Amino acid sequence: MTEVQLQEFKLEPDSELRFEVESKNEKVVLEVKSGYAELFGTELVKGKPYEFHTGAKVAVFTWHGCTVELRGRTEVSYIAKETPMVVYLNVHAALEQQRVAAEQENTRGPVTMVVGPGDVGKSTLTRILLNYAVRMGRRPIFVELDVGQGHISVPGTVGALLVERPASIEEGFSQQAPLVYHFGHKSPGENLELYNTIVSRLAEVIAERCENNKKASTSGVIINTCGWVKGAGYKVLTHAAQAFEVDVILVLDNERLYNELKRDMPKFVKVVYLPKSGGVVERSSTQRAEARDARIREYFYGKRTPYYPHSFDVKFSDLKIYKVGAPSLPDSCMPLGMRAEDALTKLVSVWPAPALAHRLLAVSFAAGPDDHVLHCNLAGFVCVTAVDPERQTLTILSPQPRPLPATVLLLSDLQYMDNH
Ligand code: ADP
Numbered sequence: 001m002t003e004v005q006l007q008e009f010k011l012e013p014d015s016e017l018r019f020e021v022e023s024k025n026e027k028v029v030l031e032v033k034s035g036y037a038e039l040f041g042t043e044l045v046k047g048k049p050y051e052f053h054t055g056a057k058v059a060v061f062t063w064h065g066c067t068v069e070l071r072g073r074t075e076v077s078y079i080a081k082e083t084p085m086v087v088y089l090n091v092h093a094a095l096e097q098q099r100v101a102a103e104q105e106n107t108r109g110p111v112t113m114v115v116g117p118g119d120v121g122k123s124t125l126t127r128i129l130l131n132y133a134v135r136m137g138r139r140p141i142f143v144e145l146d147v148g149q150g151h152i153s154v155p156g157t158v159g160a161l162l163v164e165r166p167a168s169i170e171e172g173f174s175q176q177a178p179l180v181y182h183f184g185h186k187s188p189g190e191n192l193e194l195y196n197t198i199v200s201r202l203a204e205v206i207a208e209r210c211e212n213n214k215k216a217s218t219s220g221v222i223i224n225t226c227g228w229v230k231g232a233g234y235k236v237l238t239h240a241a242q243a244f245e246v247d248v249i250l251v252l253d254n255e256r257l258y259n260e261l262k263r264d265m266p267k268f269v270k271v272v273y274l275p276k277s278g279g280v281v282e283r284s285s286t287q288r289a290e291a292r293d294a295r296i297r298e299y300f301y302g303k304r305t306p307y308y309p310h311s312f313d314v315k316f317s318d319l320k321i322y323k324v325g326a327p328s329l330p331d332s333c334m335p336l337g338m339r340a341e342d343a344l345t346k347l348v349s350v351w352p353a354p355a356l357a358h359r360l361l362a363v364s365f366a367a368g369p370d371d372h373v374l375h376c377n378l379a380g381f382v383c384v385t386a387v388d389p390e391r392q393t394l395t396i397l398s399p400q401p402r403p404l405p406a407t408v409l410l411l412s413d414l415q416y417m418d419n420h
Contacts, residue, residue, distance in 0.1 A: 026054055149292065159202070206244075300418070313391075361410065363382060
């Protein structure tokens with residue numbers, strides 16, 4: 001029998017309550033009873049219940065002290081007095097100074113990239129800095145380059161959002177009109193050429209948009225990255241730094257990476273070492289896979305606010321599906337003027353087959369396969385829930401009702417089992 005547990009915590013100024021919800025189908029409700037508290041930079045409203053579900057790893061921080069109540073079963077819950085929040089607040093203050101200068105001098109605000117190995121709190125720091133900026137009345141751009149555990153659209157993409165209000169406690173940043181580009185794998189290593197191509201494209205489009213939006217431009221950009229920091233992973237990071245012309249790199253918890261970047265970045269790039277929070281929880285590969293799955297489920301079904309996706313059949317003959325990347329040949333076998341790497345960003349036609357079951361398909365805004373497909377933003381995703389070779393149809397789960405737009409569909413490696 002499960003009894004609902006009620007726990008009350010009194011937090012002193014500059015401390016945080018950390019808790020995790022682990023057991024399946026568990027729900028924990030958090031409420032601030034008195035004082036002020038924030039969750040990864042978003043203020044909590046006193047007396048309002050917030051729900052957290054399986055997999056949540058949370059810290060409620062207070063600058064001034066507060067009393068917090070938790071209802072439900074938590075795996076861990078404790079108060080920590082040692083946190084790096086003052087250091088993170090100082091980083092925010094320094095970025096804010098640069099934004100003020102940008103406003104006065106009519107230049108661009110700080111472009112900041114957060115880097116570090118997996119599970120050091122990169123996404124959390126990104127969220128905190130964006131929230132603090134927007135709470136100061138700024139409109140920063142959030143760029144997500146983590147194709148494995150990203151927070152924009154579904155995994156296997158890179159994307160950007162203009163942040164106009166703090167992240168919702170339960171649902172994160174509002175996903176209205178994101179810019180999203182197709183990658184189709186969960187690690188940049190699966191196609192470095194394609195990854196660098198779309199990162200450059202995203203940087204280009206953001207630079208263009210900033211030219212037309214002074215407020216966003218002076219507010220700056222905060223970029224979250226993958227936790228792959230060695231070898232080719234390091235090259236991917238330096239390529240992104242160059243593409244976005246970053247001003248600041250925040251390195252979490254990795255001295256080697258800090259020193260390498262200090263050595264390799266031009267002098268005008270400020271490379272700053274930051275401690276990680278003792279609260280950041282390491283995730284196993286199973287937990288990462290579950291988190292990816294949960295993001296895809298949220299994409300189709302919503303989180304707190306439910307969405308109602310549509311399911312319908314589409315004829316094979318009405319579909320134009322492509323995958324990106326032809327098998328690469330040695331340079332000596334390539335036509336004159338083409339490099340072997342060029343094959344990695346080529347579109348290859350895919351005929352519908354049972355192997356497509358459960359795969360995600362990106363719906364491109366491109367008019368046709370010759371329309372610079374990789375440079376086109378995505379309209380969204382559908383999931384193939386069934387393939388019927390006899391009737392020559394696919395059953396599709398889609399956020400939009402039928403028909404499927406008659407455009408290019410890009411095959412992703414990512415799968416989702418729809419058992420709703
Ligand atoms: P990274 O982006 O480096 O992989 P995340 O920011 O996603 O790391 O953090 C890993 C996990 O730790 C997340 O589930 C996050 O909610 C949790 N977390 C981060 N900071 C804290 C903290 N101070 N207390 C408790 N959990 C935290």
